[in-house]
Amino acid sequence: MPSHVASNLVVLAILTALVAAGLGVRRSRFWREAARSLARRRPLALGVVALLATIALLDSISWVGGGAGAGASGDVVSLHKPRSVIDRMFPADFQERSYSAPLAVTEFYGGTPLRYPRRHLLGTDILGRDVLHLTLKGTRVAFLIGGLTSAIVIPLALAFGISAGYFGGRWDDFVFFLMSTLASMPSLLLLIALIMALGRGPLQVCAALGVTSWVGFCRVTRGETLKLRELDYVQAARALGVSEARIILRHVLPNLTHLVVITFVLLFSGLVLSEAILSWLGIGIDGSWGQMIDQARDELSRDPIIWWNLGAASVALFTLILAVNLVGDAVRDILDPRTLRERL
Amino acid sequence: MSELVLEVRDLVTTFPANGQRVSVVDRVDLRVERGRVLALVGESGCGKSMTALSILRLVPRPGRIEGGSVRLEGRELLALSVPEMRRLRGHDVAMIFQEPMTSLNPVHTVGSQVVEAIRLHERVSVAEARRRTVELFDRARIPDPEARFAAYPHELSGGMKQRVMVAMSLATRPKLLIADEPTTALDVTIQAQILELLRELQQQFGMAVLLITHDLGIVNELADRVAVMYAGQLVEEGGLVEVLRGARHPYTQGLLRAMPALGRRGEPLAEIPGVVPSPEDWPKGCRFASRCPRVLPVCHDVDPEATRLSPSHTTRCHAVAREEAE
Amino acid sequence: MLAYLVRRTLYGLVTVLGVLAFLFGLFFLYAQPEDVARRAVGEKAPQEVVEQWLVNHGYDKPRFWNPEDPLDTMLVEHFRRMLTFDFGRSDADDVPIARRLREGVGPSLALTVPLFAMGLVIAMGLSLLVAFFRETYIDRTGVILCVLAMSVSILIYILGGQYLIGKLLRWFPISGFDPSADVVARFLALPWIVGLMNGVGADVRFYRTVFVEETNSDYVRTARAKGAGDARIMVRHVLRNALIPILTNVVVAIPFLFTGSILLESFFGIPGLGSITVDAINANDFATLRVMVYIGALLFILGQILTDVAYTLVDPRVRLE
Numbered sequence: 005m006p007s008h009v010a011s012n013l014v015v016l017a018i019l020t021a022l023v024a025a026g027l028g029v030r031r032s033r034f035w036r037e038a039a040r041s042l043a044r045r046r047p048l049a050l051g052v053v054a055l056l057a058t059i060a061l062l063d064s065i066s067w068v069g070g071g072a073g074a075g076a077s078g079d080v081v082s083l084h085k086p087r088s089v090i091d092r093m094f095p096a097d098f099q100e101r102s103y104s105a106p107l108a109v110t111e112f113y114g115g116t117p118l119r120y121p122r123r124h125l126l127g128t129d130i131l132g133r134d135v136l137h138l139t140l141k142g143t144r145v146a147f148l149i150g151g152l153t154s155a156i157v158i159p160l161a162l163a164f165g166i167s168a169g170y171f172g173g174r175w176d177d178f179v180f181f182l183m184s185t186l187a188s189m190p191s192l193l194l195l196i197a198l199i200m201a202l203g204r205g206p207l208q209v210c211a212a213l214g215v216t217s218w219v220g221f222c223r224v225t226r227g228e229t230l231k232l233r234e235l236d237y238v239q240a241a242r243a244l245g246v247s248e249a250r251i252i253l254r255h256v257l258p259n260l261t262h263l264v265v266i267t268f269v270l271l272f273s274g275l276v277l278s279e280a281i282l283s284w285l286g287i288g289i290d291g292s293w294g295q296m297i298d299q300a301r302d303e304l305s306r307d308p309i310i311w312w313n314l315g316a317a318s319v320a321l322f323t324l325i326l327a328v329n330l331v332g333d334a335v336r337d338i339l340d341p342r343t344l345r346e347r348l
Numbered sequence: 349m350s351e352l353v354l355e356v357r358d359l360v361t362t363f364p365a366n367g368q369r370v371s372v373v374d375r376v377d378l379r380v381e382r383g384r385v386l387a388l389v390g391e392s393g394c395g396k397s398m399t400a401l402s403i404l405r406l407v408p409r410p411g412r413i414e415g416g417s418v419r420l421e422g423r424e425l426l427a428l429s430v431p432e433m434r435r436l437r438g439h440d441v442a443m444i445f446q447e448p449m450t451s452l453n454p455v456h457t458v459g460s461q462v463v464e465a466i467r468l469h470e471r472v473s474v475a476e477a478r479r480r481t482v483e484l485f486d487r488a489r490i491p492d493p494e495a496r497f498a499a500y501p502h503e504l505s506g507g508m509k510q511r512v513m514v515a516m517s518l519a520t521r522p523k524l525l526i527a528d529e530p531t532t533a534l535d536v537t538i539q540a541q542i543l544e545l546l547r548e549l550q551q552q553f554g555m556a557v558l559l560i561t562h563d564l565g566i567v568n569e570l571a572d573r574v575a576v577m578y579a580g581q582l583v584e585e586g587g588l589v590e591v592l593r594g595a596r597h598p599y600t601q602g603l604l605r606a607m608p609a610l611g612r613r614g615e616p617l618a619e620i621p622g623v624v625p626s627p628e629d630w631p632k633g634c635r636f637a638s639r640c641p642r643v644l645p646v647c648h649d650v651d652p653e654a655t656r657l658s659p660s661h662t663t664r665c666h667a668v669a670r671e672e673a674e
Numbered sequence: 675m676l677a678y679l680v681r682r683t684l685y686g687l688v689t690v691l692g693v694l695a696f697l698f699g700l701f702f703l704y705a706q707p708e709d710v711a712r713r714a715v716g717e718k719a720p721q722e723v724v725e726q727w728l729v730n731h732g733y734d735k736p737r738f739w740n741p742e743d744p745l746d747t748m749l750v751e752h753f754r755r756m757l758t759f760d761f762g763r764s765d766a767d768d769v770p771i772a773r774r775l776r777e778g779v780g781p782s783l784a785l786t787v788p789l790f791a792m793g794l795v796i797a798m799g800l801s802l803l804v805a806f807f808r809e810t811y812i813d814r815t816g817v818i819l820c821v822l823a824m825s826v827s828i829l830i831y832i833l834g835g836q837y838l839i840g841k842l843l844r845w846f847p848i849s850g851f852d853p854s855a856d857v858v859a860r861f862l863a864l865p866w867i868v869g870l871m872n873g874v875g876a877d878v879r880f881y882r883t884v885f886v887e888e889t890n891s892d893y894v895r896t897a898r899a900k901g902a903g904d905a906r907i908m909v910r911h912v913l914r915n916a917l918i919p920i921l922t923n924v925v926v927a928i929p930f931l932f933t934g935s936i937l938l939e940s941f942f943g944i945p946g947l948g949s950i951t952v953d954a955i956n957a958n959d960f961a962t963l964r965v966m967v968y969i970g971a972l973l974f975i976l977g978q979i980l981t982d983v984a985y986t987l988v989d990p991r992v993r994l995e
Contacts, residue, residue: 024776064833075711183693188978190970192936196955197967274827280827281937285955297829304837318830326825406898408890409809431903438901447897449894455914455990464910465900500990516900 008066008086013140015064038338047340049330056324057141062089073326090140095120102133107311127312129299132244138296139316144301145292146324147274148206149279150272155273157221157238158264166256170233170248179226184220191216195278198288206289207283212274221267228263232256261338269332273325280321293317353422353523353556354380354403359416361395361402372398374580375416380524380573382574387559387571387588390602391624394561395580397446397594400526403558405433420524437471442517446529448509449451452501458635459485459497459514465519478518488515489545500511507538511621515543521553528560568592571637573660579624579635598640598665634666636673642667675986682982687974691753693971698752701960707733713958730767733962747963759964766957771965774950781851782934782946785862789869790931794924796870797877800886801959802908803876805885817882823875828868832941835868849943865938877923884919925981928949933966 013181029035043050066088087096100119103112109121118124126135168179188193198212231239232255280294288294296317305312356365356378362369374394380386382500388396392615405416405425413613418425420440425433435621437550445451453461462481466472480498485493488511517525527546531539559570566575568589574591575585576599578654584597605618622639631637637647647666654662655669701707711727729736732751740746755762761771804816840848846863887965888894889912895988932947941949947966953961985992 008775127784181688181692184689185696188689188693188971188974189696189967190930190933190974193951193963193967193970196936196951197700197963199962200955200958200960201700261952277827280829284829284937285940287954287955294827294829297833299826301833303827304833306843309837314833318827322825322830326822329821329825404899406895434901436901439898442897445892445896447892451896453893453897453911453915455918455988456910464897464902468901504989513896518756 006066006086011064011066015061016112018061041338042334046330046334049327049334052323052327053331054328056143057147059090060144061139063091063144064237065089066091090137090144094134094137098123098134098137100128102128102130103310104131105134112310112347118333125315129296129313130303135313137318138291139293139320141291142293142317142320143324144268145289145291146154146276146279148216149210149289150275152206152210153213154237154268154271156210157218158268160214161218161221161225162257162260162264164254165222166229168222168261169226169229170252176226179222183222186215187219189248192278192281195282196285196287199282204287206262209279209287209289213278216278217271217275224263224267226309227262228260232259251261266332266339270336274294274329275327276321276325291319291332350477351373351382353380353382353421354378354558355417356399356403359371359399359402359418361407361411362414363411365628367410369414370630371414372411372580372627373402376577376580377585378582379556382523382556383551383554384534384556384572385550385559385570386573386575387567388575388577389564389567390577391562392593393624393626396562397528400558400560400567402445402609404437404443406437407457412505435469438517438522439520440522441489441524442520442522443528444510444513444517444530445626446532448506448533449501451513452509454501455623457498457500458509459499460506462512462516462519465516469520469654478622480635481517484515484519485512487518487549488512489541490515498567505538506534507542510534510538510542511545514542514549516554518549522555524536524556524558526558526560528606529562530559531566532561532563536597536620546570548549551573555654564592564603576603579630581626581635582664584661584663586658586663590658590661594661596657596661597665597666598642599636600663601642634664640667644670678779679979679983681954682979686979687710689758689975693897693968694753694756697756698749701964702737702748702752702805704924705960707731707960709766710958710960712873714765730768732762735884737962747968748802756968762961763959764954766842766873766954766959766962771962772861773963774946775969778934778947778950779932779946780946781853781944782939783931783939784853785865785869785944785946786931786934788862789866789935790927793870793873794867797874797881798920799884800874801878801881802913804890804910806904806908808889810924814881817879818881820875820879823871824879826872828872831871835864835871838866841863849941851942851944861942862944865942865944869938880923881916881920883980884916888915891915901921914988918985921984921988922981925984926974926977929968929977932973933970 029039048295054100066086068086098120099118100111104110104118104124106110106125106127106128107122108118108124108127110117110125124134124136126139128134129138164179164182168176189197194210195216197206198215238251238255241255246254279288279292280297283289283292283294283298286298288298294317298313300310300317301312304312356376358380359373359376360371361373362371364370374395375398376395377398378386378388378399384507388399391398398407402413405413405588407413413426416426420436425436428436432578452458456464459478459481462484462508463474463477466477466480466673467474479615482493482497485496490496490508490511496512501512504512514530518667530546531542534542546557549555557570559566561567571588573587574585575582576591576597578599584591584595584600585661586594591600594602595604601621602620606620619641624637625631625635631648633646633648633650634640634652637643642665650666652664652666652669654664655672656662657668657672706726706729711724711731711733715723715727717835725734733748735746735748735751737748752762759772761775763770800816804813805814807813823902836848839845847861847862848864851861852858855881864991893915894907894911897907902911934946934948936948936951939946940943940952943949949964953959954966
């Protein structure tokens with residue numbers, strides 16, 4: 005299966021999951037009120053996250069052929085490659101030979117006239133690629149890092165955390181040992197070691213990020229399960245002979261959902277920032293904002309300086325992280341029962 | 349006529365809610381005389397504790413005292429500067445709180461916390477303050493006071509911690525003691541001991557006491573006068589017998605009927621229908637109107653004024669006022 | 675107390691063994707030493723050269739089981755060498771790793787110790803300030819600034835700092851290092867500033883939460899009712915109690931001062947342990963990388979034991995048993 009078809013299917017799955025989650029939120033009073041209160045408290049940040057997520061999704065839907073056709077240069081090579089909705093917003097050969105300043109008419113060095121004068125809103129990079137286009141495409145990578153890693157971490161952490169907390173004994177000892185072993189290695193070093201050993205690539209980077217962020221979430225899940233197990237209604241269910249699997253599914257798991265949501269949002273910005281650092285060390289994911297920053301690091305020492313490449317990536321990274329941090333804070337305030345108690 | 353220690357008039361304290369400020373303490377008047385105990389009674393959330401904190405000017409942000417007057421032996425506390433007020437706290441007015449578990453600082457020994465209370469107000473040496481602390485512990489019936497001096501709060505039982513709180517509050521012989529539900533968090537047997545201790549020390553020291561409680565049994569044990577509070581307002585105030593035997597306000601009557609009494613075994617306990625409205629939902633008329641068995645049309649629109657039933661007994665009720673007028 | 679420490683250390687040792695097993699799995703089972711050798715000697719090199727490289731670096735033994743000598747395996751060798759701190763030579767350039775570490779620890783400490791101390795003082799000071807003005811606009815502005823500062827990637831702090839302070843203002847050199855006492859601070863000033871900017875937001879926010887939580891507690895109300903002033907309450911009551919959660923954050927970080935800062939060192943050209951790590955990444959030097967992870971884990975475990983001991987000093991409720 006070509007990779008762009010797989011990507012399209014993933015988008016379909018994500019959209020289905022979103023609709024299902026939306027319906028779930030509407031059905032439960034608790035989640036409906038939480039969603040409403042979030043929308044009231046952080047409308048702007050929520051809007052920014054939604055906008056960027058939409059861009060990421062649109063950039064994941066791609067198909068071959070059609071659309072733009074030959075550009076100004078008559079270049080038709082790119083027609084055989086799948087192009088996403090975002091790609092199709094730009095001409096197929098929207099490229100210059102090297103740097104050009106935002107909205108420039110000529111190249112930055114040499115003064116050769118551009119193919120698309122005054123069309124590159126944020127200029128072009130060293131290879132002549134449109135910076136706005138690259139920045140928009142970076143959004144997809146950022147969400148890929150956050151989303152794929154969470155998709156690895158959350159199920160694993162839930163499985164280990166719940167089983168360890170609920171059943172205890174030798175298994176709990178083992179999980180605890182596993183957690184303290186992984187936690188004792190400094191996370192950046194562990195990340196680097198993992199990626200060096202696993203090899204480079206988006207899946208490897210996300211798996212490595214998954215290993216380093218797994219511990220914290222697993223610890224929270226285990227602790228919460230330990231507490232839930234002692235609660236009266238769980239004890240009562242056991243006394244009534246309800247099966248363990250049913251207790252976990254009906255009583256433990258639903259009471260961890262708010263933790264999953266909080267952790268997911270709080271994890272997200274940390275993951276994206278970590279990837280930027282990995283890109284800087286040369287082991288990140290292709291096309292990320294971190295990589296754009298990494299490639300632009302020498303441009304500041306040029307004279308006159310080239311700022312648009314670095315500027316675009318930094319602003320995009322900052323905007324996403326800030327919006328997610330603000331949403332994350334609000335989500336924690338709203339869902340965390342401890343703060344709820346304080347407010348009453 | 350004995351001398352007046354505390355006189356509170358028209359005290360108003362507000363908190364923000366839904367974009368406006370609501371009065372959680374609304375035009376409260378209180379008077380406590382030397383050597384006497386005034387019990388401030390009401391359900392939780394009625395503004396009793398907020399009244400006490402307002403007297404000490406310790407209302408937590410974003411709450412605010414809006415107006416009225418608090419006089420201690422004639423001195424207006426609401427007009428004092430911040431340092432003046434600070435010197436007065438713990439020296440002239442002391443307070444005991446509900447939660448002995450958390451009201452003491454966990455990282456300091458209980459002895460050093462009492463020493464701090466003394467040395468904040470009196471220029472005495474540590475050794476002298478220590479000697480006095482041990483003596484106070486002894487008076488508060490803390491066994492082996494020398495050894496307890498060096499104990500940390502977590503090493504003491506709840507009752508023992510409350511004894512430390514009592515000792516601390518008496519350290520500088522205050523003129524007024526505010527005891528906010530001093531026994532609510534304790535076991536029944538311990539409750540009795542602490543109450544006994546309070547009564548004894550109050551008589552020895554001749555303090556005025558403002559006792560905040562929801563327990564009418566404790567009121568009956570300790571109080572000379574009773575003030576009943578509902579939804580931020582005083583609804584009835586009078587001598588102990590006047591209020592407990594001759595309550596006139598429907599809310600006070602409801603409270604008394606809801607209390608189990610040994611002499612009435614077998615009779616069902618009455619309850620007051622409905623719940624206390626939360627501050628945002630307070631009506632413009634009488635705040636008890638929605639739950640009142642004797643409600644009149646006027647109650648929903650007009651907040652009742654105080655009616656004087658005897659020189660020492662007042663209540664705030666349209667129905668009672670109408671009866672008295674007839 | 676002593677019994678506790680012994681038990682705690684034993685568990686720490688078990689964790690160390692876990693780390694070593696993890697590293698063995700990662701670098702000897704998942705990533706094959708043959709691949710490292712290939713990369714080191716070049717893809718087109720003949721098989722003998724690869725074999726020779728493996729022999730030279732001690733990678734030629736059977737992994738788990740050697741019928742001739744059961745102890746002469748890579749697994750045993752890996753554990754033995756790490757546990758005896760016999761780190762061998764770098765995969766990339768045959769320099770003894772121990773020597774590298776000895777050379778790198780000085781510059782790393784010169785960077786991290788002052789950075790840590792300044793960061794602690796500044797973060798505590800600022801957070802006490804905002805906590806003191808809680809629920810006012812100073813507090814709210816402070817919290818917003820913290821979230822803004824936290825949302826900027828360290829990469830941008832590095833590039834921005836170098837451009838603004840190093841290039842435009844010319845206050846400090848852009849990068850480089852000179853260990854002589856009179857100029858060392860000039861070279862370290864810029865990384866310090868960048869490090870402070872990067873850490874201060876999250877720290878202030880965390881400490882503020884702790885302080886505000888403590889300020890709202892019952893014993894503070896008691897202290898106020900006693901007549902204690904704001905300054906006294908902050909220092910004697912709030913700070914003392916807030917130290918307990920803050921300590922976890924702080925003591926556990928102390929051992930990491932030794933491993934330096936990977937990003938700051940590599941970008942500002944400070945030849946510390948962080949730079950060594952980055953060089954190891956670029957050179958596919960697995961041996962050095964393994965040692966760095968191992969030492970990091972050792973220091974972390976040490977930090978945790980230190981934290982436990984520190985707890986007993988500030989919190990009378992904690993008894994180590």
